Amino acid sequence: MSERPIRLLFEASRPGxxxxxxxxxxxxxxxxxxxxxxxxxxxPQLPENGELDIVRHFTRLSRRNYAITTSFYPLGSCTMKYNPVVNEVLAAENPWTGLHPFQDPGEIQGALAVMARLQDDLAEATGLPGVTLHPAAGAQGELTALMVLRAWLDSRGETERRTILIPDSAHGTNPASCTLAGFKVVTVKSDDRGLCDLEALASLLDATTAGLMITNPNTLGLFEEGIEDICRMVHEAGGRVYMDGANFNAIAGITRPGDFGIDMMHLNLHKTFSTPHGGGGPGAGPVCVADDLAPFLPGPRVAEGEDGFLLEDPPQSVGRLRGWHGNFLVLLRAYAFIRRLGGPGLRRMAEAAVLNANYLRVKCNSSWRVPFDRICMHEFVARPTKAMKEKGIRTLDVAKRLIDLGYHPPTIYFPLVVAEAIMVEPTETESKETLDAFADAMNQVAEEALRGDPILHAAPVTTPVGRVDEARAVKDPNLCFRCS
Ligand SMILES: Cc1ncc(COP(=O)(O)O)c(C=O)c1O
Structure with a gap:
């Protein structure tokens, strides 16, 4: 090999x-x-800039970001609430960030105690005693629980039970997780009230049923009123009921899924229990299960022994689903949040989330069509009226116009059971003033839509980049620096 000089990149990037x-x-x-x-x-041909130029560059960029700390984020199904700074301070402290997951349990008793107590708190909040903190997201929690279900069925020799029933109002990750776990998905239709249709469910239950996967409150923001009957029917058919508990924000401290018949569920700690999660993470999707399913949970789990906290594998564990012990700092934030609020505080949180959603629903339902216009839980779904559609206005135009008015758009075109859906979730942390201002913005857009104002097709006009071809941006991303 020729004697070529080696130049170190990091050296070159140091000023001077x-x-x-x-x-x-x-x-x-x-x-x-x-x-x-x-x-x-x-x-390397690296740019050389003074510190001040760099600081200005990144500060300018940061101002283009939209964040919960700058404005309202009514993104349905995502629970984009404000997360207390005190939890961030706690999670940034060295006693936690300095730990290494390979450390001996004897050296990390504090961290293990946090995990053990969080397991206890989540078990108490859900009424389901077996808890794993491993999953790094809600969707991974779904997969985990389905693997547990499969292992439980196999342990009983019930290998013919491979069908999971899923209402059509379920979150999109539910059928995807089923398929990944090797189950067949069969859709249960909703009734005209937006709830799981009990007759349709009865007709689909048979000896191949492994279980039902139900999002509750569902993606229309409605509580499944027939949930006790639903659980009874599935149990009588020999299946188990999984609840997608990502919307637990609406019911925490009020009711416990284990008490109304649920066998397994996941929680999105990054939604319900405090962790900023815009931009895709980090998250945590712990799974809580009934006693007889607990032996199949992933390991190792934290347990309390005579000499302190230890790590152990459940006897029939499906194995490890994630490296280390889950997203520990997300778990820590959730523990701090739960301890600060306590049971009554969690109940107040859920009540305020529901109150805020209903307040906004009623402020918007005279100018927008709200397909299921009755008391909702933490979110509601609206859509443009017929008159707006006749003016050529679509939900995408509404979302883009809201950007000009200073708001992050709500979730759009989801759930699929409502055409042109606009899904609004205010969360419990918003004030009445913010909700009033957002309702005014929604009503202003409705007026513009009714007069067919061309601004709706041009929006957003206040952002550095206007309307992009989103499908093309996904399929043909142009990621080069300073591309011509
Ligand atoms: C109802 C519901 N289920 C599942 C998920 C999936 O959670 P995650 O994005 O953490 O995988 C979400 C996400 O927001 C959700 O709203």
Whole structure:
């Protein structure tokens, strides 16, 4: 190999420093083990800027971000609430961030105690005693629970039970998780009140039924009023009931799924129990299960022994689903949040989330069509009226116009059971003033839509980039720096 000088990238990026060049023995040491094609021949052409320019650049960029700390984020199904800064401070403290997951349990008793107590709190809140903190997201929690269900069925020799029934108002991750776990999905239709149709359910239950996966409150923001009957019917058919508990924000402290017949559920800690989760993470989707399913949970789990907290594998565990012990700092925030609020505080949280959603629903339902216009839970679904559609206005136009008025758009075109859906979730942390201002914005957009105002097709006009071809952006992303 020729004697090419090695220049270190990080050296070059230090202000006032040129690349460090290694020669001879130093060079040989520096490139040892590197494939020849990775060895740099010329110094990298890095921009050199003063600190102030860099700070200004990133501050300017940060101002273009939309965040819960700047404005309202009514993103249905995502529970974009404000998360107390005190939890962030706690999660940033060195006693936690300095831990390593390979440390001996004897050295991390504090962290294990947090996890054990969080397991206890989640078991108490859900009424389901077996808890795993492993899953890193709601969807991974769904997969975990379905693997547990499969292992439980196999342990009983019920290998013919491979069908999972899912109402058509379920969250999109539910059927995807079923398929991943090797189950067949059969859809149960909703009735004209937006709830799981009990007759349709009865007609689908048979000896192949492994279980039902139900989102409750469902994605229309409605509580499944027939849930006790639903659970009884599935149990009588020999199946188990999984509840997608990502919307637990609406019922925490008021009712417990284990008490109304649910066998397994996941919680989205990053929605209900405090953790900022815009932009895709990090999250935690613990799974809580009934006693007889607990032996199948992933391991290791934290348990309390005579000499303190320890890690142990449940006897018939499906194995490990995630590295280490889950997203520990998300678990820590959730524990702090639950301890600060306590049971009565969680109830107040849920009541305020429901009150805020209903307040907004009623403020919007004279100018927008609300297909299921009755008391909702933490969110409601609206859509443009017939008159707006006749003016050529679509839900996408409404969402883009709301950006101009200073709001993050609500979730749109979901749930699928409502055409042109606009799904609004205010959460419990918004004030009446904010809700009033948002309702005014919604009503202003409704007026613009009714007069067929062209601004709706041009929006957003206040952002650095206007309307993009979103389908193309996904399929043909242009990710190069300063592309022409
Ligand atoms: C009802 C429901 N189920 C499941 C999920 C999936 O959760 P995650 O995005 O953490 O995978 C979400 C996400 O918001 C949800 O709203």
């Amino acid at each position: 420093r040129r690349c460090t060049t290694y020669r001879g023995a130093d060079r040989a040491r520096a490139i040892e083990g590197l494939p020849a094609r990775e060895v740099r021949e010329h110094p």
